[in-house]
Amino acid sequence: xxxxxxxxxxxxxxxxxxTSRRAATLRAREAPGDGRRTATPVRVAxxxxxxxxxxxxRLATRxxxxxRDIHLTGALVRDNARARExxxxxxxxxxxxxxxxxxxIAIEALGGAEPARTIVLExxxxxxxxxxxxxxxxxxxxxxxRAVARASGAALRDEATVIAxxxxxxxxxxxxxACEVTSVTGILNGTTHFLLSAIERxxxxxxxxxxxxxxxxxxxxxxxxxxxxxxxxxxAILVRLLGRLRLSPASVARRSIADVTPHDLQHAAILGGTLxxxxxxxxxxxxxxxxxxxxxxxxxxxxxxxxxxxxGIVLTSASGPLFYGGPGAGPEITAxxxxxxxxxxxxxxxxxxxxxxxxxxxAASPQVSWLLRISSPAPLPGGxxxxxxxxxxxxxxxxxxxxxxxxxxxxxxxxTWPVVKVRVDAALDAVRGATGCAATAFRSVEDTHAL
Amino acid sequence: xxxxxxxxxxxxxxxxxxTSRRAATLRAREAPGDGRRTATPVRVAxxxxxxxxxxxxRLATRxxxxxRDIHLTGALVRDNARARExxxxxxxxxxxxxxxxxxxIAIEALGGAEPARTIVLExxxxxxxxxxxxxxxxxxxxxxxRAVARASGAALRDEATVIAxxxxxxxxxxxxxACEVTSVTGILNGTTHFLLSAIERxxxxxxxxxxxxxxxxxxxxxxxxxxxxxxxxxxAILVRLLGRLRLSPASVARRSIADVTPHDLQHAAILGGTLxxxxxxxxxxxxxxxxxxxxxxxxxxxxxxxxxxxxGIVLTSASGPLFYGGPGAGPEITAxxxxxxxxxxxxxxxxxxxxxxxxxxxAASPQVSWLLRISSPAPLPGGxxxxxxxxxxxxxxxxxxxxxxxxxxxxxxxxTWPVVKVRVDAALDAVRGATGCAATAFRSVEDTHAL
Numbered sequence: 001x002x003x004x005x006x007x008x009x010x011x012x013x014x015x016x017x018x019t020s021r022r023a024a025t026l027r028a029r030e031a032p033g034d035g036r037r038t039a040t041p042v043r044v045a046x047x048x049x050x051x052x053x054x055x056x057x058r059l060a061t062r063x064x065x066x067x068r069d070i071h072l073t074g075a076l077v078r079d080n081a082r083a084r085e086x087x088x089x090x091x092x093x094x095x096x097x098x099x100x101x102x103x104x105i106a107i108e109a110l111g112g113a114e115p116a117r118t119i120v121l122e123x124x125x126x127x128x129x130x131x132x133x134x135x136x137x138x139x140x141x142x143x144x145x146r147a148v149a150r151a152s153g154a155a156l157r158d159e160a161t162v163i164a165x166x167x168x169x170x171x172x173x174x175x176x177x178a179c180e181v182t183s184v185t186g187i188l189n190g191t192t193h194f195l196l197s198a199i200e201r202x203x204x205x206x207x208x209x210x211x212x213x214x215x216x217x218x219x220x221x222x223x224x225x226x227x228x229x230x231x232x233x234x235x236a237i238l239v240r241l242l243g244r245l246r247l248s249p250a251s252v253a254r255r256s257i258a259d260v261t262p263h264d265l266q267h268a269a270i271l272g273g274t275l276x277x278x279x280x281x282x283x284x285x286x287x288x289x290x291x292x293x294x295x296x297x298x299x300x301x302x303x304x305x306x307x308x309x310x311x312g313i314v315l316t317s318a319s320g321p322l323f324y325g326g327p328g329a330g331p332e333i334t335a336x337x338x339x340x341x342x343x344x345x346x347x348x349x350x351x352x353x354x355x356x357x358x359x360x361x362x363a364a365s366p367q368v369s370w371l372l373r374i375s376s377p378a379p380l381p382g383g384x385x386x387x388x389x390x391x392x393x394x395x396x397x398x399x400x401x402x403x404x405x406x407x408x409x410x411x412x413x414x415x416t417w418p419v420v421k422v423r424v425d426a427a428l429d430a431v432r433g434a435t436g437c438a439a440t441a442f443r444s445v446e447d448t449h450a451l
Numbered sequence: 452x453x454x455x456x457x458x459x460x461x462x463x464x465x466x467x468x469x470t471s472r473r474a475a476t477l478r479a480r481e482a483p484g485d486g487r488r489t490a491t492p493v494r495v496a497x498x499x500x501x502x503x504x505x506x507x508x509r510l511a512t513r514x515x516x517x518x519r520d521i522h523l524t525g526a527l528v529r530d531n532a533r534a535r536e537x538x539x540x541x542x543x544x545x546x547x548x549x550x551x552x553x554x555x556i557a558i559e560a561l562g563g564a565e566p567a568r569t570i571v572l573e574x575x576x577x578x579x580x581x582x583x584x585x586x587x588x589x590x591x592x593x594x595x596x597r598a599v600a601r602a603s604g605a606a607l608r609d610e611a612t613v614i615a616x617x618x619x620x621x622x623x624x625x626x627x628x629a630c631e632v633t634s635v636t637g638i639l640n641g642t643t644h645f646l647l648s649a650i651e652r653x654x655x656x657x658x659x660x661x662x663x664x665x666x667x668x669x670x671x672x673x674x675x676x677x678x679x680x681x682x683x684x685x686x687a688i689l690v691r692l693l694g695r696l697r698l699s700p701a702s703v704a705r706r707s708i709a710d711v712t713p714h715d716l717q718h719a720a721i722l723g724g725t726l727x728x729x730x731x732x733x734x735x736x737x738x739x740x741x742x743x744x745x746x747x748x749x750x751x752x753x754x755x756x757x758x759x760x761x762x763g764i765v766l767t768s769a770s771g772p773l774f775y776g777g778p779g780a781g782p783e784i785t786a787x788x789x790x791x792x793x794x795x796x797x798x799x800x801x802x803x804x805x806x807x808x809x810x811x812x813x814a815a816s817p818q819v820s821w822l823l824r825i826s827s828p829a830p831l832p833g834g835x836x837x838x839x840x841x842x843x844x845x846x847x848x849x850x851x852x853x854x855x856x857x858x859x860x861x862x863x864x865x866x867t868w869p870v871v872k873v874r875v876d877a878a879l880d881a882v883r884g885a886t887g888c889a890a891t892a893f894r895s896v897e898d899t900h901a902l
Binding site: 059063066165166167168170171172174175176177178179300301302304305306310312317319320321322323324325326327330332333336337339340343344347348349350352 | 618625628629630756778791798
């Protein structure tokens with residue numbers, strides 16, 4: 001553990017007591033009338049006061065948790081000179097001041113691995129429960145944080161890290177008998193889902209990205225979303241929980257969505273499916289096959305019918321597939337989920353700690369169908385010539401679709417029978433070498449017939 | 452409260468201590484190695500030893516709950532002369548003997564409102580936690596049982612009552628901020644879903660029912676499933692939890708699936724959707740609109756892509772729709788969910804008690820699209836004549852499809868624009884009167900575009 005944990009950056013001490021707040025409540029939780037509103041408030045510290053932290057601060061003035069008001073004891077910021085919209089919440093840059101104000105629970109919304117890790121460790125060591133929305137933190141340091149929490153008796157909750165608007169993560173942790181899961185296939189990143197949905201409507205990648213930025217759905221540097229880093233962190237959290245395996249996000253095979261075109265989506269539809277930004281992992285013993293990237297999803301698959309920024313996940317379990325879908329992210333829903341986690345912790349609910357994890361080993365690549373795109377400024381070779389060339393590498397075509405665009409050349413999309421990746425790679429190398437065509441492959445998500 | 456609650460039928464006393472059982476565990480929960488297996492066993496009584504109770508008894512010998520073995524203290528049966536496959540579990544017909552064996556938790560799998568209500572009340576009064584799969588019991592007597600449980604400090608859990616294989620009910624109860632729901636639309640009955648899926652493949656209703664009976668999916672008297680009684684009880688449980696409204700299952704408008712034909716499903720597909728056995732409720736203040744029956748589901752709706760015995764539910768929430776899907780029922784998955792509930796209770800997790808419910812009032816029928824089927828042994832009137840007649844009653848046709856079957860006459864399926872039920876009823880009366888045709892209408896589930 002870094003020594004920084006006990007030596008946080010010094011800053012302003014907490015000012016006087018917070019200004020009194022009006023204890024407004026949401027519809028259902030107004031004045032329950034059984035005297036519970038006189039219960040002790042839940043004392044909550046905010047670690048971070050960015051978009052999510054500010055949304056929590058606003059929501060906290062409007063709701064009560066099982067009849068208990070929320071008392072914000074302070075907010076940790078990196079630079080307390082900046083004006084903050086959360087008036088009435090004492091702001092500090094000093095972790096000691098945060099802990100000295102005796103919060104019951106700290107909500108971590110700093111983002112990124114450090115300094116979040118150091119600050120959260122400090123809170124947990126001192127017995128402050130932590131609720132977080134920080135997937136990078138949990139994916140990289142979840143086991144370390146849980147060990148410290150367990151030792152000090154603090155709770156650590158992370159429902160908001162994966163599909164923030166759909167409670168399912170803690171539910172699966174609580175219910176191991178009904179949820180013996182062996183694989184997950186999900187749309188875990190709302191930004192790329194929005195981008196592919198826009199591309200499906202005919203936008204170029206650049207145009208879709210500009211629109212996402214206007215709507216606040218994409219960062220100025222969108223690479224964490226577009227290149228699948230965000231989704232690979234969420235996948236690692238799921239594999240740790242459900243497969244009891246420690247999977248490094250960096251070891252997940254990733255493919256960017258940046259080269260997906262409107263034509264790809266049109267022809268995917270002709271071939272009976274669509275392209276979605278998918279995160280997938282399947283495990284057996286200590287081996288895991290994991291990837292993140294655009295994938296061909298058959299129209300009958302439950303993930304095919306969701307769009308926009310909605311997220312969804314299919315879990316293969318011994319009892320049949322489970323599907324969860326809904327809002328993936330956004331400051332408002334993330335704030336709601338964080339405060340739901342706070343309510344559970346304040347109520348005294350404790351999740352079972354996950355069992356020790358085993359280091360994940362790479363599994364052999366499975367046999368799946370692939371959507372191939374072969375294109376050339378010049379006329380393409382004949383369909384049967386291409387099929388023969390692919391077949392000579394063990395790649396057999398199930399059906400195809402093609403387009404000819406004056407000026408942009410010809411393209412053909414081919415859906416293959418199931419085959420391992422190494423054969424597809426070799427076959428596309430051969431196509432490039434023999435014909436001079438450009439060639440790429442999107443893997444498919446197999447149809448979940450049982451759902 | 453009936454006096455029967457304190458005067459259960461007398462029967463055989465519990466025999467001696469249970470025979471020792473081998474404490475086998477499932478994969479993930481074998482010998483955790485941190486000494487937890489020496490923890491006190493969880494003492495569990497079974498109320499009912501039918502299909503579900505027997506599945507629980509079998510599973511209980513193979514799993515542990517957070518490292519604690521399960522000790523079955525006894526099983527309550529109606530007639531202990533019958534041979535039972537759960538060897539080693541003391542069987543009795545006497546509720547007093549069940550409670551005298553000091554179980555921590557009773558699993559109720561008797562089914563039906565009585566004597567389950569009387570027996571569960573007796574357990575709760577005496578401080579025995581109860582976990583149940585009995586939707587009839589909770590739909591009719593949930594508030595009474597919760598009041599008694601709350602007074603005595605006992606827990607009452609019912610995750611297995613609605614979509615037994617998908618944990619979501621207690622999750623929604625725990626997380627009111629992320630789950631402010633205003634309507635539910637679900638496929639809540641696996642039997643009717645199986646039947647409609649078989650009819651979609653070309654089976655007649657009678658043939659599908661015979662197949663379901665062979666597979667153990669339908670009772671000898673299938674009316675509770677086919678006529679929607681089972682689904683209306685589940686709907687009442689959801690409306691109580693999510694809408695805080697007391698809805699009598701008997702007040703839910705129900706339509707049987709028995710008259711759905713393979714032709715209906717073929718033409719629903721031509722018109723861009725399918726027919727599913729749907730349960731729907733939407734509420735606003737104290738008013739609820741609720742129905743159960745076969746409904747037209749657009750192909751883009753998340754419920755359209757699930758089939759067989761799988762269940763699913765779409766919840767409209769302030770933050771966007773939520774979707775949950777997976778195995779709906781069956782003894783094995785129900786047993787797993789019951790024991791997951793037992794584990795939560797044994798761990799000391801306590802759900803917030805639901806707020807007091809308000810008696811539901813009937814809401815005005817909403818404007819929705821309808822799938823009309825108009826048929827006659829004789830040739831049908833011309834399409835524009837029919838459309839004019841419907842339009843004169845305010846029912847406007849969006850698109851249509853027709854078939855002519857030598858010997859069976861002609862049929863036409865028409866998908867309308869949204870309109871209230873009273874207009875559809877009047878329009879179909881007019882069609883019957885003016886043309887002598889048979890006419891019926893299936894309501895539609897509106898497309899959830901946001902998901």
